[in-house]
Amino acid sequence: MQIRKSFRFEAAHVLPSHPGKCARMHGHSYRLDVTISGPLHKDGPARGMVEDFDALEALVRAEAIDTLDHRTLNDVTENPTAEEIVLWIWQHLEPALPGLDELVLWETPDACAVIRRGDIATLSSRA
Numbered sequence: 001m002q003i004r005k006s007f008r009f010e011a012a013h014v015l016p017s018h019p020g021k022c023a024r025m026h027g028h029s030y031r032l033d034v035t036i037s038g039p040l041h042k043d044g045p046a047r048g049m050v051e052d053f054d055a056l057e058a059l060v061r062a063e064a065i066d067t068l069d070h071r072t073l074n075d076v077t078e079n080p081t082a083e084e085i086v087l088w089i090w091q092h093l094e095p096a097l098p099g100l101d102e103l104v105l106w107e108t109p110d111a112c113a114v115i116r117r118g119d120i121a122t123l124s125s126r127a
């Protein structure tokens with residue numbers, strides 16, 4: 001089964017290679033949807049759950065949101081497109097969250113980048 005939790009953060013960025021307005025410093029109210037999958041816990045405090053939402057929230061905040069929120073994203077990655085940021089988030093979450101299945105990073109209410117578990121191998125082979 002999958003569970004999904006959404007997060008919000010505010011950040012600024014500049015896209016240095018962009019020919020248009022994105023080359024100017026500006027900000028977005030980002031939304032991040034985190035999906036994990038796995039079996040339901042059979043006992044313990046997370047019985048009947050894939051994961052406790054509170055535990056998932058604490059982990060995502062500690063590993064990603066706390067670093068990105070109210071940050072100039074160029075300090076985190078040199079060319080912070082939605083695609084590059086969602087990849088950075090995947091690389092920071094996945095070691096701590098083995099059930100990570102999909103991340104969706106909304107840069108605006110109608111534009112997002114999506115990364116899924118199966119995408120990682122193909123991404124690293126691109127020049």
Ligand SMILES: [Zn+2]
Nearest residue numbers: 013022026028
């Ligand atoms: Zn932008």
